[in-house]
Amino acid sequence: MRFKELVFLLKIDEEELLEKLYEEGFFNFAIEENKEGDRLLRVYLREGETLPSFLSNWKILDERLTTPKDWMVELEPFEIVEDVVVDPTEKVTRTDKIVVKLSPGVAFGTGLHPTTQMSVFFLKKYLKKGDRVVDVGCGTGILAIVAKKLGASYVMAVDVDEQAVEVAKENVQKNSVDVIVKRSDLLSEVDGVFDLVVSNILAEIHLRLLEDVDRITHERSILILSGIVDTKENMVREKASKKGWNLLERKQEREWVTLVMKRS
Numbered sequence: 658m659r660f661k662e663l664v665f666l667l668k669i670d671e672e673e674l675l676e677k678l679y680e681e682g683f684f685n686f687a688i689e690e691n692k693e694g695d696r697l698l699r700v701y702l703r704e705g706e707t708l709p710s711f712l713s714n715w716k717i718l719d720e721r722l723t724t725p726k727d728w729m730v731e732l733e734p735f736e737i738v739e740d741v742v743v744d745p746t747e748k749v750t751r752t753d754k755i756v757v758k759l760s761p762g763v764a765f766g767t768g769l770h771p772t773t774q775m776s777v778f779f780l781k782k783y784l785k786k787g788d789r790v791v792d793v794g795c796g797t798g799i800l801a802i803v804a805k806k807l808g809a810s811y812v813m814a815v816d817v818d819e820q821a822v823e824v825a826k827e828n829v830q831k832n833s834v835d836v837i838v839k840r841s842d843l844l845s846e847v848d849g850v851f852d853l854v855v856s857n858i859l860a861e862i863h864l865r866l867l868e869d870v871d872r873i874t875h876e877r878s879i880l881i882l883s884g885i886v887d888t889k890e891n892m893v894r895e896k897a898s899k900k901g902w903n904l905l906e907r908k909q910e911r912e913w914v915t916l917v918m919k920r921s
């Protein structure tokens with residue numbers, strides 16, 4: 658598949674940009690610095706896809722047709738949380754750590770974003786060996802792969818975006834783990850009962866997820882919701898509370914909040 662790449666000079670700070678992109682549900686972008694020290698925003702549009710609205714009056718510096726491999730950011734291996742290493746190079750051979758081989762491709766979830774890091778932190782803390790786990794909005798599949806490597810017995814990863822589903826499938830294969838990946842708008846294609854649900858999407862989307870998550874959880878299930886901008890935390894907590902979910906713990910990095918909840 659070919660993408661239209663548009664390059665902009667980034668004039669606002671990164672947090673503000675990420676919030677705007679998240680709000681529009683737009684995840685195919687990269688931020689980089691050029692030799693002059695300017696920060697550039699690269700945006701990738703599929704055929705027929707429109708530019709996030711706030712960018713429509715930004716000046717386009719460059720424009721070209723490209724394929725995902727051309728722009729895939731070359732990342733170095735890094736420890737996302739203690740003892741969990743993300744390896745985009747596929748060269749790390751350590752056995753004393755959980756290593757996740759990962760190609761970002763065109764999907765969100767390189768592990769560099771705080772919302773992903775906090776999700777992994779809580780997976781490590783709350784996932785019990787043998788748990789059944791579902792990752793809703795899996796992007797690259799990073800959380801699902803970590804869950805499986807932490808000892809989950811059954812893991813399902815879903816995303817509404819076809820392209821993300823393909824990338825996640827490739828990453829699952831690369832890591833030789835048994836994770837079921839499928840396209841689903843939230844839980845529309847998800848059945849069964851799960852001990853842990855993890856979802857790193859947007860506050861507004863979590864409100865929809867909370868409408869349906871009872872169906873696939875039990876009294877002791879753990880729910881990890883990430884990707885919440887702090888100004889929208891109360892909105893999510895109020896809805897969760899109405900649905901009977903009690904807050905166990907929260908974590909905040911910059912303006913991003915992750916919540917851990919349980920019903921009993």
Ligand SMILES: C[S@@+](CC[C@H](N)C(=O)[O-])C[C@H]1O[C@@H](n2cnc3c(N)ncnc32)[C@H](O)[C@@H]1O
Pocket residue numbers: 682684764765766767768772773776793794795796797798799800815816817818821841842843857858862884
């Ligand atoms: C912020 S990314 C998270 C990726 C990865 N799980 C991580 O933590 O790094 C959010 C993902 O949710 C997906 N998504 C957005 N709306 C969705 C929906 N209604 N149902 C399923 N997935 C959705 C997007 O396509 C994107 O891949």
